[in-house]
Amino acid sequence: MADTLNYDTLVKEIEDLVKEKNCGPILIRLSWHDAGVFSSGALSGGCPNAAMRFTDAGEGTFGANAGLPTVALTLLKPVTEKYAETGFISHADLWALSANVATKVMGGPDVPTRFGRPDAKESSESVESQVGRLPDGDKGVVHLRDIFHPKGFDDKDIVALSGAHTVGKCHAERSGFEGAWTEDHLKFDNTYFTHLLSKKYEAETTANGNPQLRCPVSGTMMLTTDMALLEDEAFKVHVERYAADQDAFFSDYVKAWVKLQENGCKDLREKL
Numbered sequence: 001m002a003d004t005l006n007y008d009t010l011v012k013e014i015e016d017l018v019k020e021k022n023c024g025p026i027l028i029r030l031s032w033h034d035a036g037v038f039s040s041g042a043l044s045g046g047c048p049n050a051a052m053r054f055t056d057a058g059e060g061t062f063g064a065n066a067g068l069p070t071v072a073l074t075l076l077k078p079v080t081e082k083y084a085e086t087g088f089i090s091h092a093d094l095w096a097l098s099a100n101v102a103t104k105v106m107g108g109p110d111v112p113t114r115f116g117r118p119d120a121k122e123s124s125e126s127v128e129s130q131v132g133r134l135p136d137g138d139k140g141v142v143h144l145r146d147i148f149h150p151k152g153f154d155d156k157d158i159v160a161l162s163g164a165h166t167v168g169k170c171h172a173e174r175s176g177f178e179g180a181w182t183e184d185h186l187k188f189d190n191t192y193f194t195h196l197l198s199k200k201y202e203a204e205t206t207a208n209g210n211p212q213l214r215c216p217v218s219g220t221m222m223l224t225t226d227m228a229l230l231e232d233e234a235f236k237v238h239v240e241r242y243a244a245d246q247d248a249f250f251s252d253y254v255k256a257w258v259k260l261q262e263n264g265c266k267d268l269r270e271k272l
């Protein structure tokens with residue numbers, strides 16, 4: 001069977017899955033949290049390795065990853081069984097490719113995927129903790145820099161990457177935050193930035209006790225970390241640029257996103 005598999009059918013099956021299940025946003029979040037634990041600061045290691053697929057311990061049990069080993073991997077299961085479990089592609093490469101296909105399907109930029117991320121073989125190959133590696137939505141400017149600078153990202157990258165919140169939703173039963181950042185949460189465009197600049201948000205507390213912000217007119221929300229992008233001039237200039245120029249957002253997003261997906265990886269190749 002393995003010899004009938006090829007790259008084009010894999011991409012097509014991911015495209016179909018994203019369209020049928022409207023699961024583009026969670027596939028982006030899966031890749032981001034696999035790669036986003038990387039740090040080269042006081043903490044080290046954490047290159048993307050699909051360690052989240054083990055749920056006995058480690059990344060698959062991190063609170064920050066709630067919904068990813070369950071909802072995202074269940075959605076991806078038919079593709080995983082056919083292509084990753086037969087050895088055609090590593091799980092980590094499949095997660096990276098799925099996010100990039102999803103971005104495109106939702107109207108976002110073309111993102112090149114390179115291949116060769118080795119998979120963790122067990123949960124012990126996880127990083128030790130999410131603390132200091134993955135961001136908390138109820139924190140602010142200093143926290144954003146503390147998390148992203150040791151991954152090699154500057155202020156512009158932080159703003160561009162945050163723009164992924166133009167798609168998707170917060171789920172009470174996963175993060176404890178609630179709502180979508182934009183009205184069309186399946187369209188990848190620069191609406192996140194235009195909303196940040198144009199809407200008035202009011203503080204609220206979710207049923208789970210989490211602080212967040214909501215626009216009473218549109219019903220869309222923002223996390224404290226999203227609003228932090230307006231508080232600091234070095235962030236805000238980029239919010240303004242991306243709100244005015246979607247091409248500039250896409251171009252900077254692709255550079256930062258590819259770097260994120262490849263952080264700590266060695267010897268990646270252009271072709272699967």
Ligand code: HEM
Pocket residue numbers: 025026028029032067135136137138144161162164165167168169170171172174175176177223225257
């Ligand atoms: C800047 C700091 C960030 C914080 C604090 C943050 C926090 C969150 C939270 C709390 C959720 C809701 C999860 C849920 O309840 O299902 C979420 C969703 C999401 N995040 Fe982020 N995030 C950040 C950065 C990023 C980055 C860098 C990306 C990708 C480039 C990203 C992509 C997404 C996507 C696509 C969703 C929607 C998932 C879905 O609809 O299931 N986020 N984020």
